[in-house]
Amino acid sequence: MKFKPKILQIATKGPLIAILNKIDVQLLNLSALDRIKIKKKEKRKVVAIDIAYGKKEVSPGEIGLFLDVAEELNIKEDDEVEVSLESKPESLQYIKKKLDKKELSKIEIDKIIKDLLANKLTEIEATYFVAACYINKMSLDESAYLTEAIVKNSGRLKFNKKPIxxxxxxxxxxxxxxxxxxxxxxxxxxxxxxxxxxxxxxxxxxxxxxxxxxxxxxxxxxxxxxxxxxxxxxxxxxxxxxLASADDKLIQLEKPLSLDPEGxxxxxxxxxxxxxxxxxxxxxxxxxxxxxxxxxxxxxxxxxxxxxxxxxxxxxxxxxxxxxxxxxxxxxxxxxxxxxxxxxxxxxxxxxxxxxxxxxxxxxxxxxxxxxxxxxxxxxxxxxxxxxxxxxxxxxxQGGNPNIQPENIKLGIYPYTFRSRTSGKISYISNKLITKLAKSAGAPNNKGAGVYLHKKLNTKINVNEPLFTIYAESKDKLTFALKENLNNVMKIS
The missing domain is CATH 3.40.1030.10 (Nucleoside phosphorylase/phosphoribosyltransferase catalytic domain)
Known part of the structure; x- marks a missing residue:
């Protein structure tokens, strides 16, 4: 079946997707995320489909192409492309196998990583792999296979020296x-x-x-x-x-739900x-x-x-x-x-x-x-x-100034020092609150932002001694950081 391309001025930078009008989807007996093969002369690409429910986005007889696909196949809007049905990636069977609490082989894990890197898996499908490994822990053999697959299918640096x-x-x-x-x-x-x-x-x-x-x-x-x-x-x-680019993709999939499978x-x-x-x-x-x-x-x-x-x-x-x-x-x-x-x-x-x-x-x-x-x-x-x-x-x-001194390093010009309201010994410091404070102040995007600790655990202190200083590069960031409960950063007993 032939379609007129409609180039969408946006790139997914990930899974390859095309959009068909719901009428064409029904004619082809397709569902969302089914695969189609797009062919222009000798070039072809397999993509997942999404569905347009109105004619304004993509009309019947048109195929909406994101820039990634259009550029890869060198498709222009006055071209005509051929679309045919395609089976789903083989790796989906292996993801389901892991969901069914079965151990994956070296070949199966390698195929999942290959398809992930080739953008053959949608984000939903790839996330199922992360979730499957979170629910059903990977064996050490599976972790070894995953490590090897990530390295094998990504770039690496080879040095003519040992040991590294x-x-x-x-x-x-x-x-x-x-x-x-x-x-x-x-x-x-x-x-x-x-x-x-x-x-x-x-x-x-x-x-x-x-x-x-x-x-x-x-x-x-x-x-x-x-x-x-x-x-x-x-x-x-x-x-x-x-380097280990598949790992970077997996990390992005883990982030929304803070999943971190041990494997x-x-x-x-x-x-x-x-x-x-x-x-x-x-x-x-x-x-x-x-x-x-x-x-x-x-x-x-x-x-x-x-x-x-x-x-x-x-x-x-x-x-x-x-x-x-x-x-x-x-x-x-x-x-x-x-x-x-x-x-x-x-x-x-x-x-x-x-x-x-x-x-x-x-x-x-x-x-x-x-x-x-x-x-x-x-x-x-x-x-x-x-x-x-x-x-x-x-x-x-690496292109820096080798003579840079600690005094030359610029800190945020809006500091705030929090002082002790009592005397005693520091019995607890909250890693989480220190981290939250530094990020609220603008770190790491604002290089000069952060928190400087004047005191550590078991240090004896007197009333009004400085405990920590917050640095921010703008008044707004400092104000935002000061909304945190500063009294809970350190405990004094």
């Missing part, structure tokens, strides 16, 4: 910006650590958001290879690299590491009542799964369970965290908890690849200034 080391924190903790310090220490020792990170998803800053205060983080694969060759390291945003968590982390050729990975699981992982039992169970899955994927993995009862570092938000990092690397008065944790983790990475007394080695590299020099090299190669 990396680290990852499960998240859920405000601050905790250990990565730039660890990368600087480890790379200064001659190890290769190409760090691709995300921007913030739910936090006031991701590693890429913080690093972007110091240097650009969006680079091509070729540029990253060059940076790593010169410095042994990089700290870049993975979003422009097509996806495992696969997501290890796929991103595999995509940069990592062989030795240190994973940090902070635990606390407001951290992403709240119990030690759950953390230990997750640690075992990471290690077992790592063996299946030929990766050496070490997992540490750390204190997640309060933010790590003083600053929460891109610019404030960048200041903390520079102060520590310059051996100035940076936050001691962040310094100790970063040195501890760098030391463990050294020991994973055969060094003895890793903590001592990491501390020596930091205190000698070699780590700071390495950070300067990385900043320069």
């Amino acid at each position: 080391v990396d680290k990852h924190s499960i998240g859920g903790l405000a601050g905790n910006r250990t990565t730039p310090i660890i990368v600087s220490i480890v790379a200064a020792a001659g190890l290769t650590i190409p760090k691709t990170s995300t921007r913030s998803i739910t936090s006031p800053s991701g590693t890429s958001d913080t690093m972007e205060v110091l240097a650009p983080v969006s680079h091509s694969k070729e540029k990253i290879m060059e940076i790593v060759k010169k410095t042994n390291a990089c700290m870049v945003w993975g979003g422009t690299l097509d 996806f968590l495992l696969a997501s982390i290890l796929a991103k590491k595999s995509a940069v050729d990592s062989s030795h990975i240190l994973i940090d699981i902070p635990i606390g009542r407001e951290a992403k992982i709240e119990s030690k039992k759950r953390a230990k169970d997750l640690a075992k799964k990471f290690i077992t899955l790592g063996k299946k994927l030929n990766m050496k993995i070490k997992v540490i369970i750390t204190d997640g009862s309060q933010p790590i570092g003083n600053g929460v938000g891109p610019a404030l965290e960048a200041k903390d990092i520079l102060l520590i690397l310059q051996n100035r008065n940076g936050p001691e908890d962040l310094k100790k944790k970063a040195v501890y983790m760098a030391g463990l990475i050294f020991e994973m690849v055969g060094y003895k007394n890793g903590y001592k080695k990491a501390l020596e590299i930091l205190e000698s200034g070699k780590a700071y020099k390495k950070m300067q090299e990385i900043i320069k190669e």
Whole structure:
């Protein structure tokens, strides 16, 4: 059956969709989300259909094409296209199989990921896969297959060096910006650590958001290879690299209902590491009542799964369970965290908890690849200034100013300091409220926004001492942040 194209000046940037009038849908005996094949000369594309119920949108005899499809098939409005019926993707059978509580094979998971990346699955269909894996937990074999499928069907970086080391924190903790310090220490020792990170998803800053205060983080694969060759390291945003791109799609599907299937968590982390050729990975699981992982039992169970899955994927993995009862570092938000990092690397008065944790983790990475007394080695590299020099090299190669000083980093020009109304000892700090405050103030989009903590757990304080300062880049953002209940951020007993 032939149709006249009507080009809709909008792109889906995802599942491929065309629109038919309800009369044509009835003639073809179709339903919403059924598949049709659109053919123009030798070019063809399979798309899902949506239905127009009025003639104003798409008239009978017309087919509404989003820009993605029109451009791919080089279709113009004065063309004519042929439409035929097409069966639904094979991967839908496998999604239903998982909904039926059955285990998926390597081939079946690979097919689902292939169809996801080729935009053959609608968002509804792909979300069913996420929901199926949330309700019916994936086995470790399935997680391994998912990891391999994500890496196999996406881009990756291959380095002619071994070992390639990396680290990852499960998240859920405000601050905790250990990565730039660890990368600087480890790379200064001659190890290769190409760090691709995300921007913030739910936090006031991701590693890429913080690093972007110091240097650009969006680079091509070729540029990253060059940076790593010169410095042994990089700290870049993975979003422009097509690395583990299926994982990015799955994350977007998880977000509306905050679904986070454990099998996806495992696969997501290890796929991103595999995509940069990592062989030795240190994973940090902070635990606390407001951290992403709240119990030690759950953390230990997750640690075992990471290690077992790592063996299946030929990766050496070490997992540490750390204190997640309060933010790590003083600053929460891109610019404030960048200041903390520079102060520590310059051996100035940076936050001691962040310094100790970063040195501890760098030391463990050294020991994973055969060094003895890793903590001592990491501390020596930091205190000698070699780590700071390495950070300067990385900043320069990524296009930033290597001589930037903590004092040069601009903070929001609208600060508000909350002071103690009583004396005593700080017995509780709310990670969630600190995070919410920093985001309400504008972080991470406003780089200078965030929260600076003047006091930490178990600190003795007097009346009217500063507890924390909120920074915003506009009066409106500060006003919005101040609507939060500031009295609940810290408890004093």
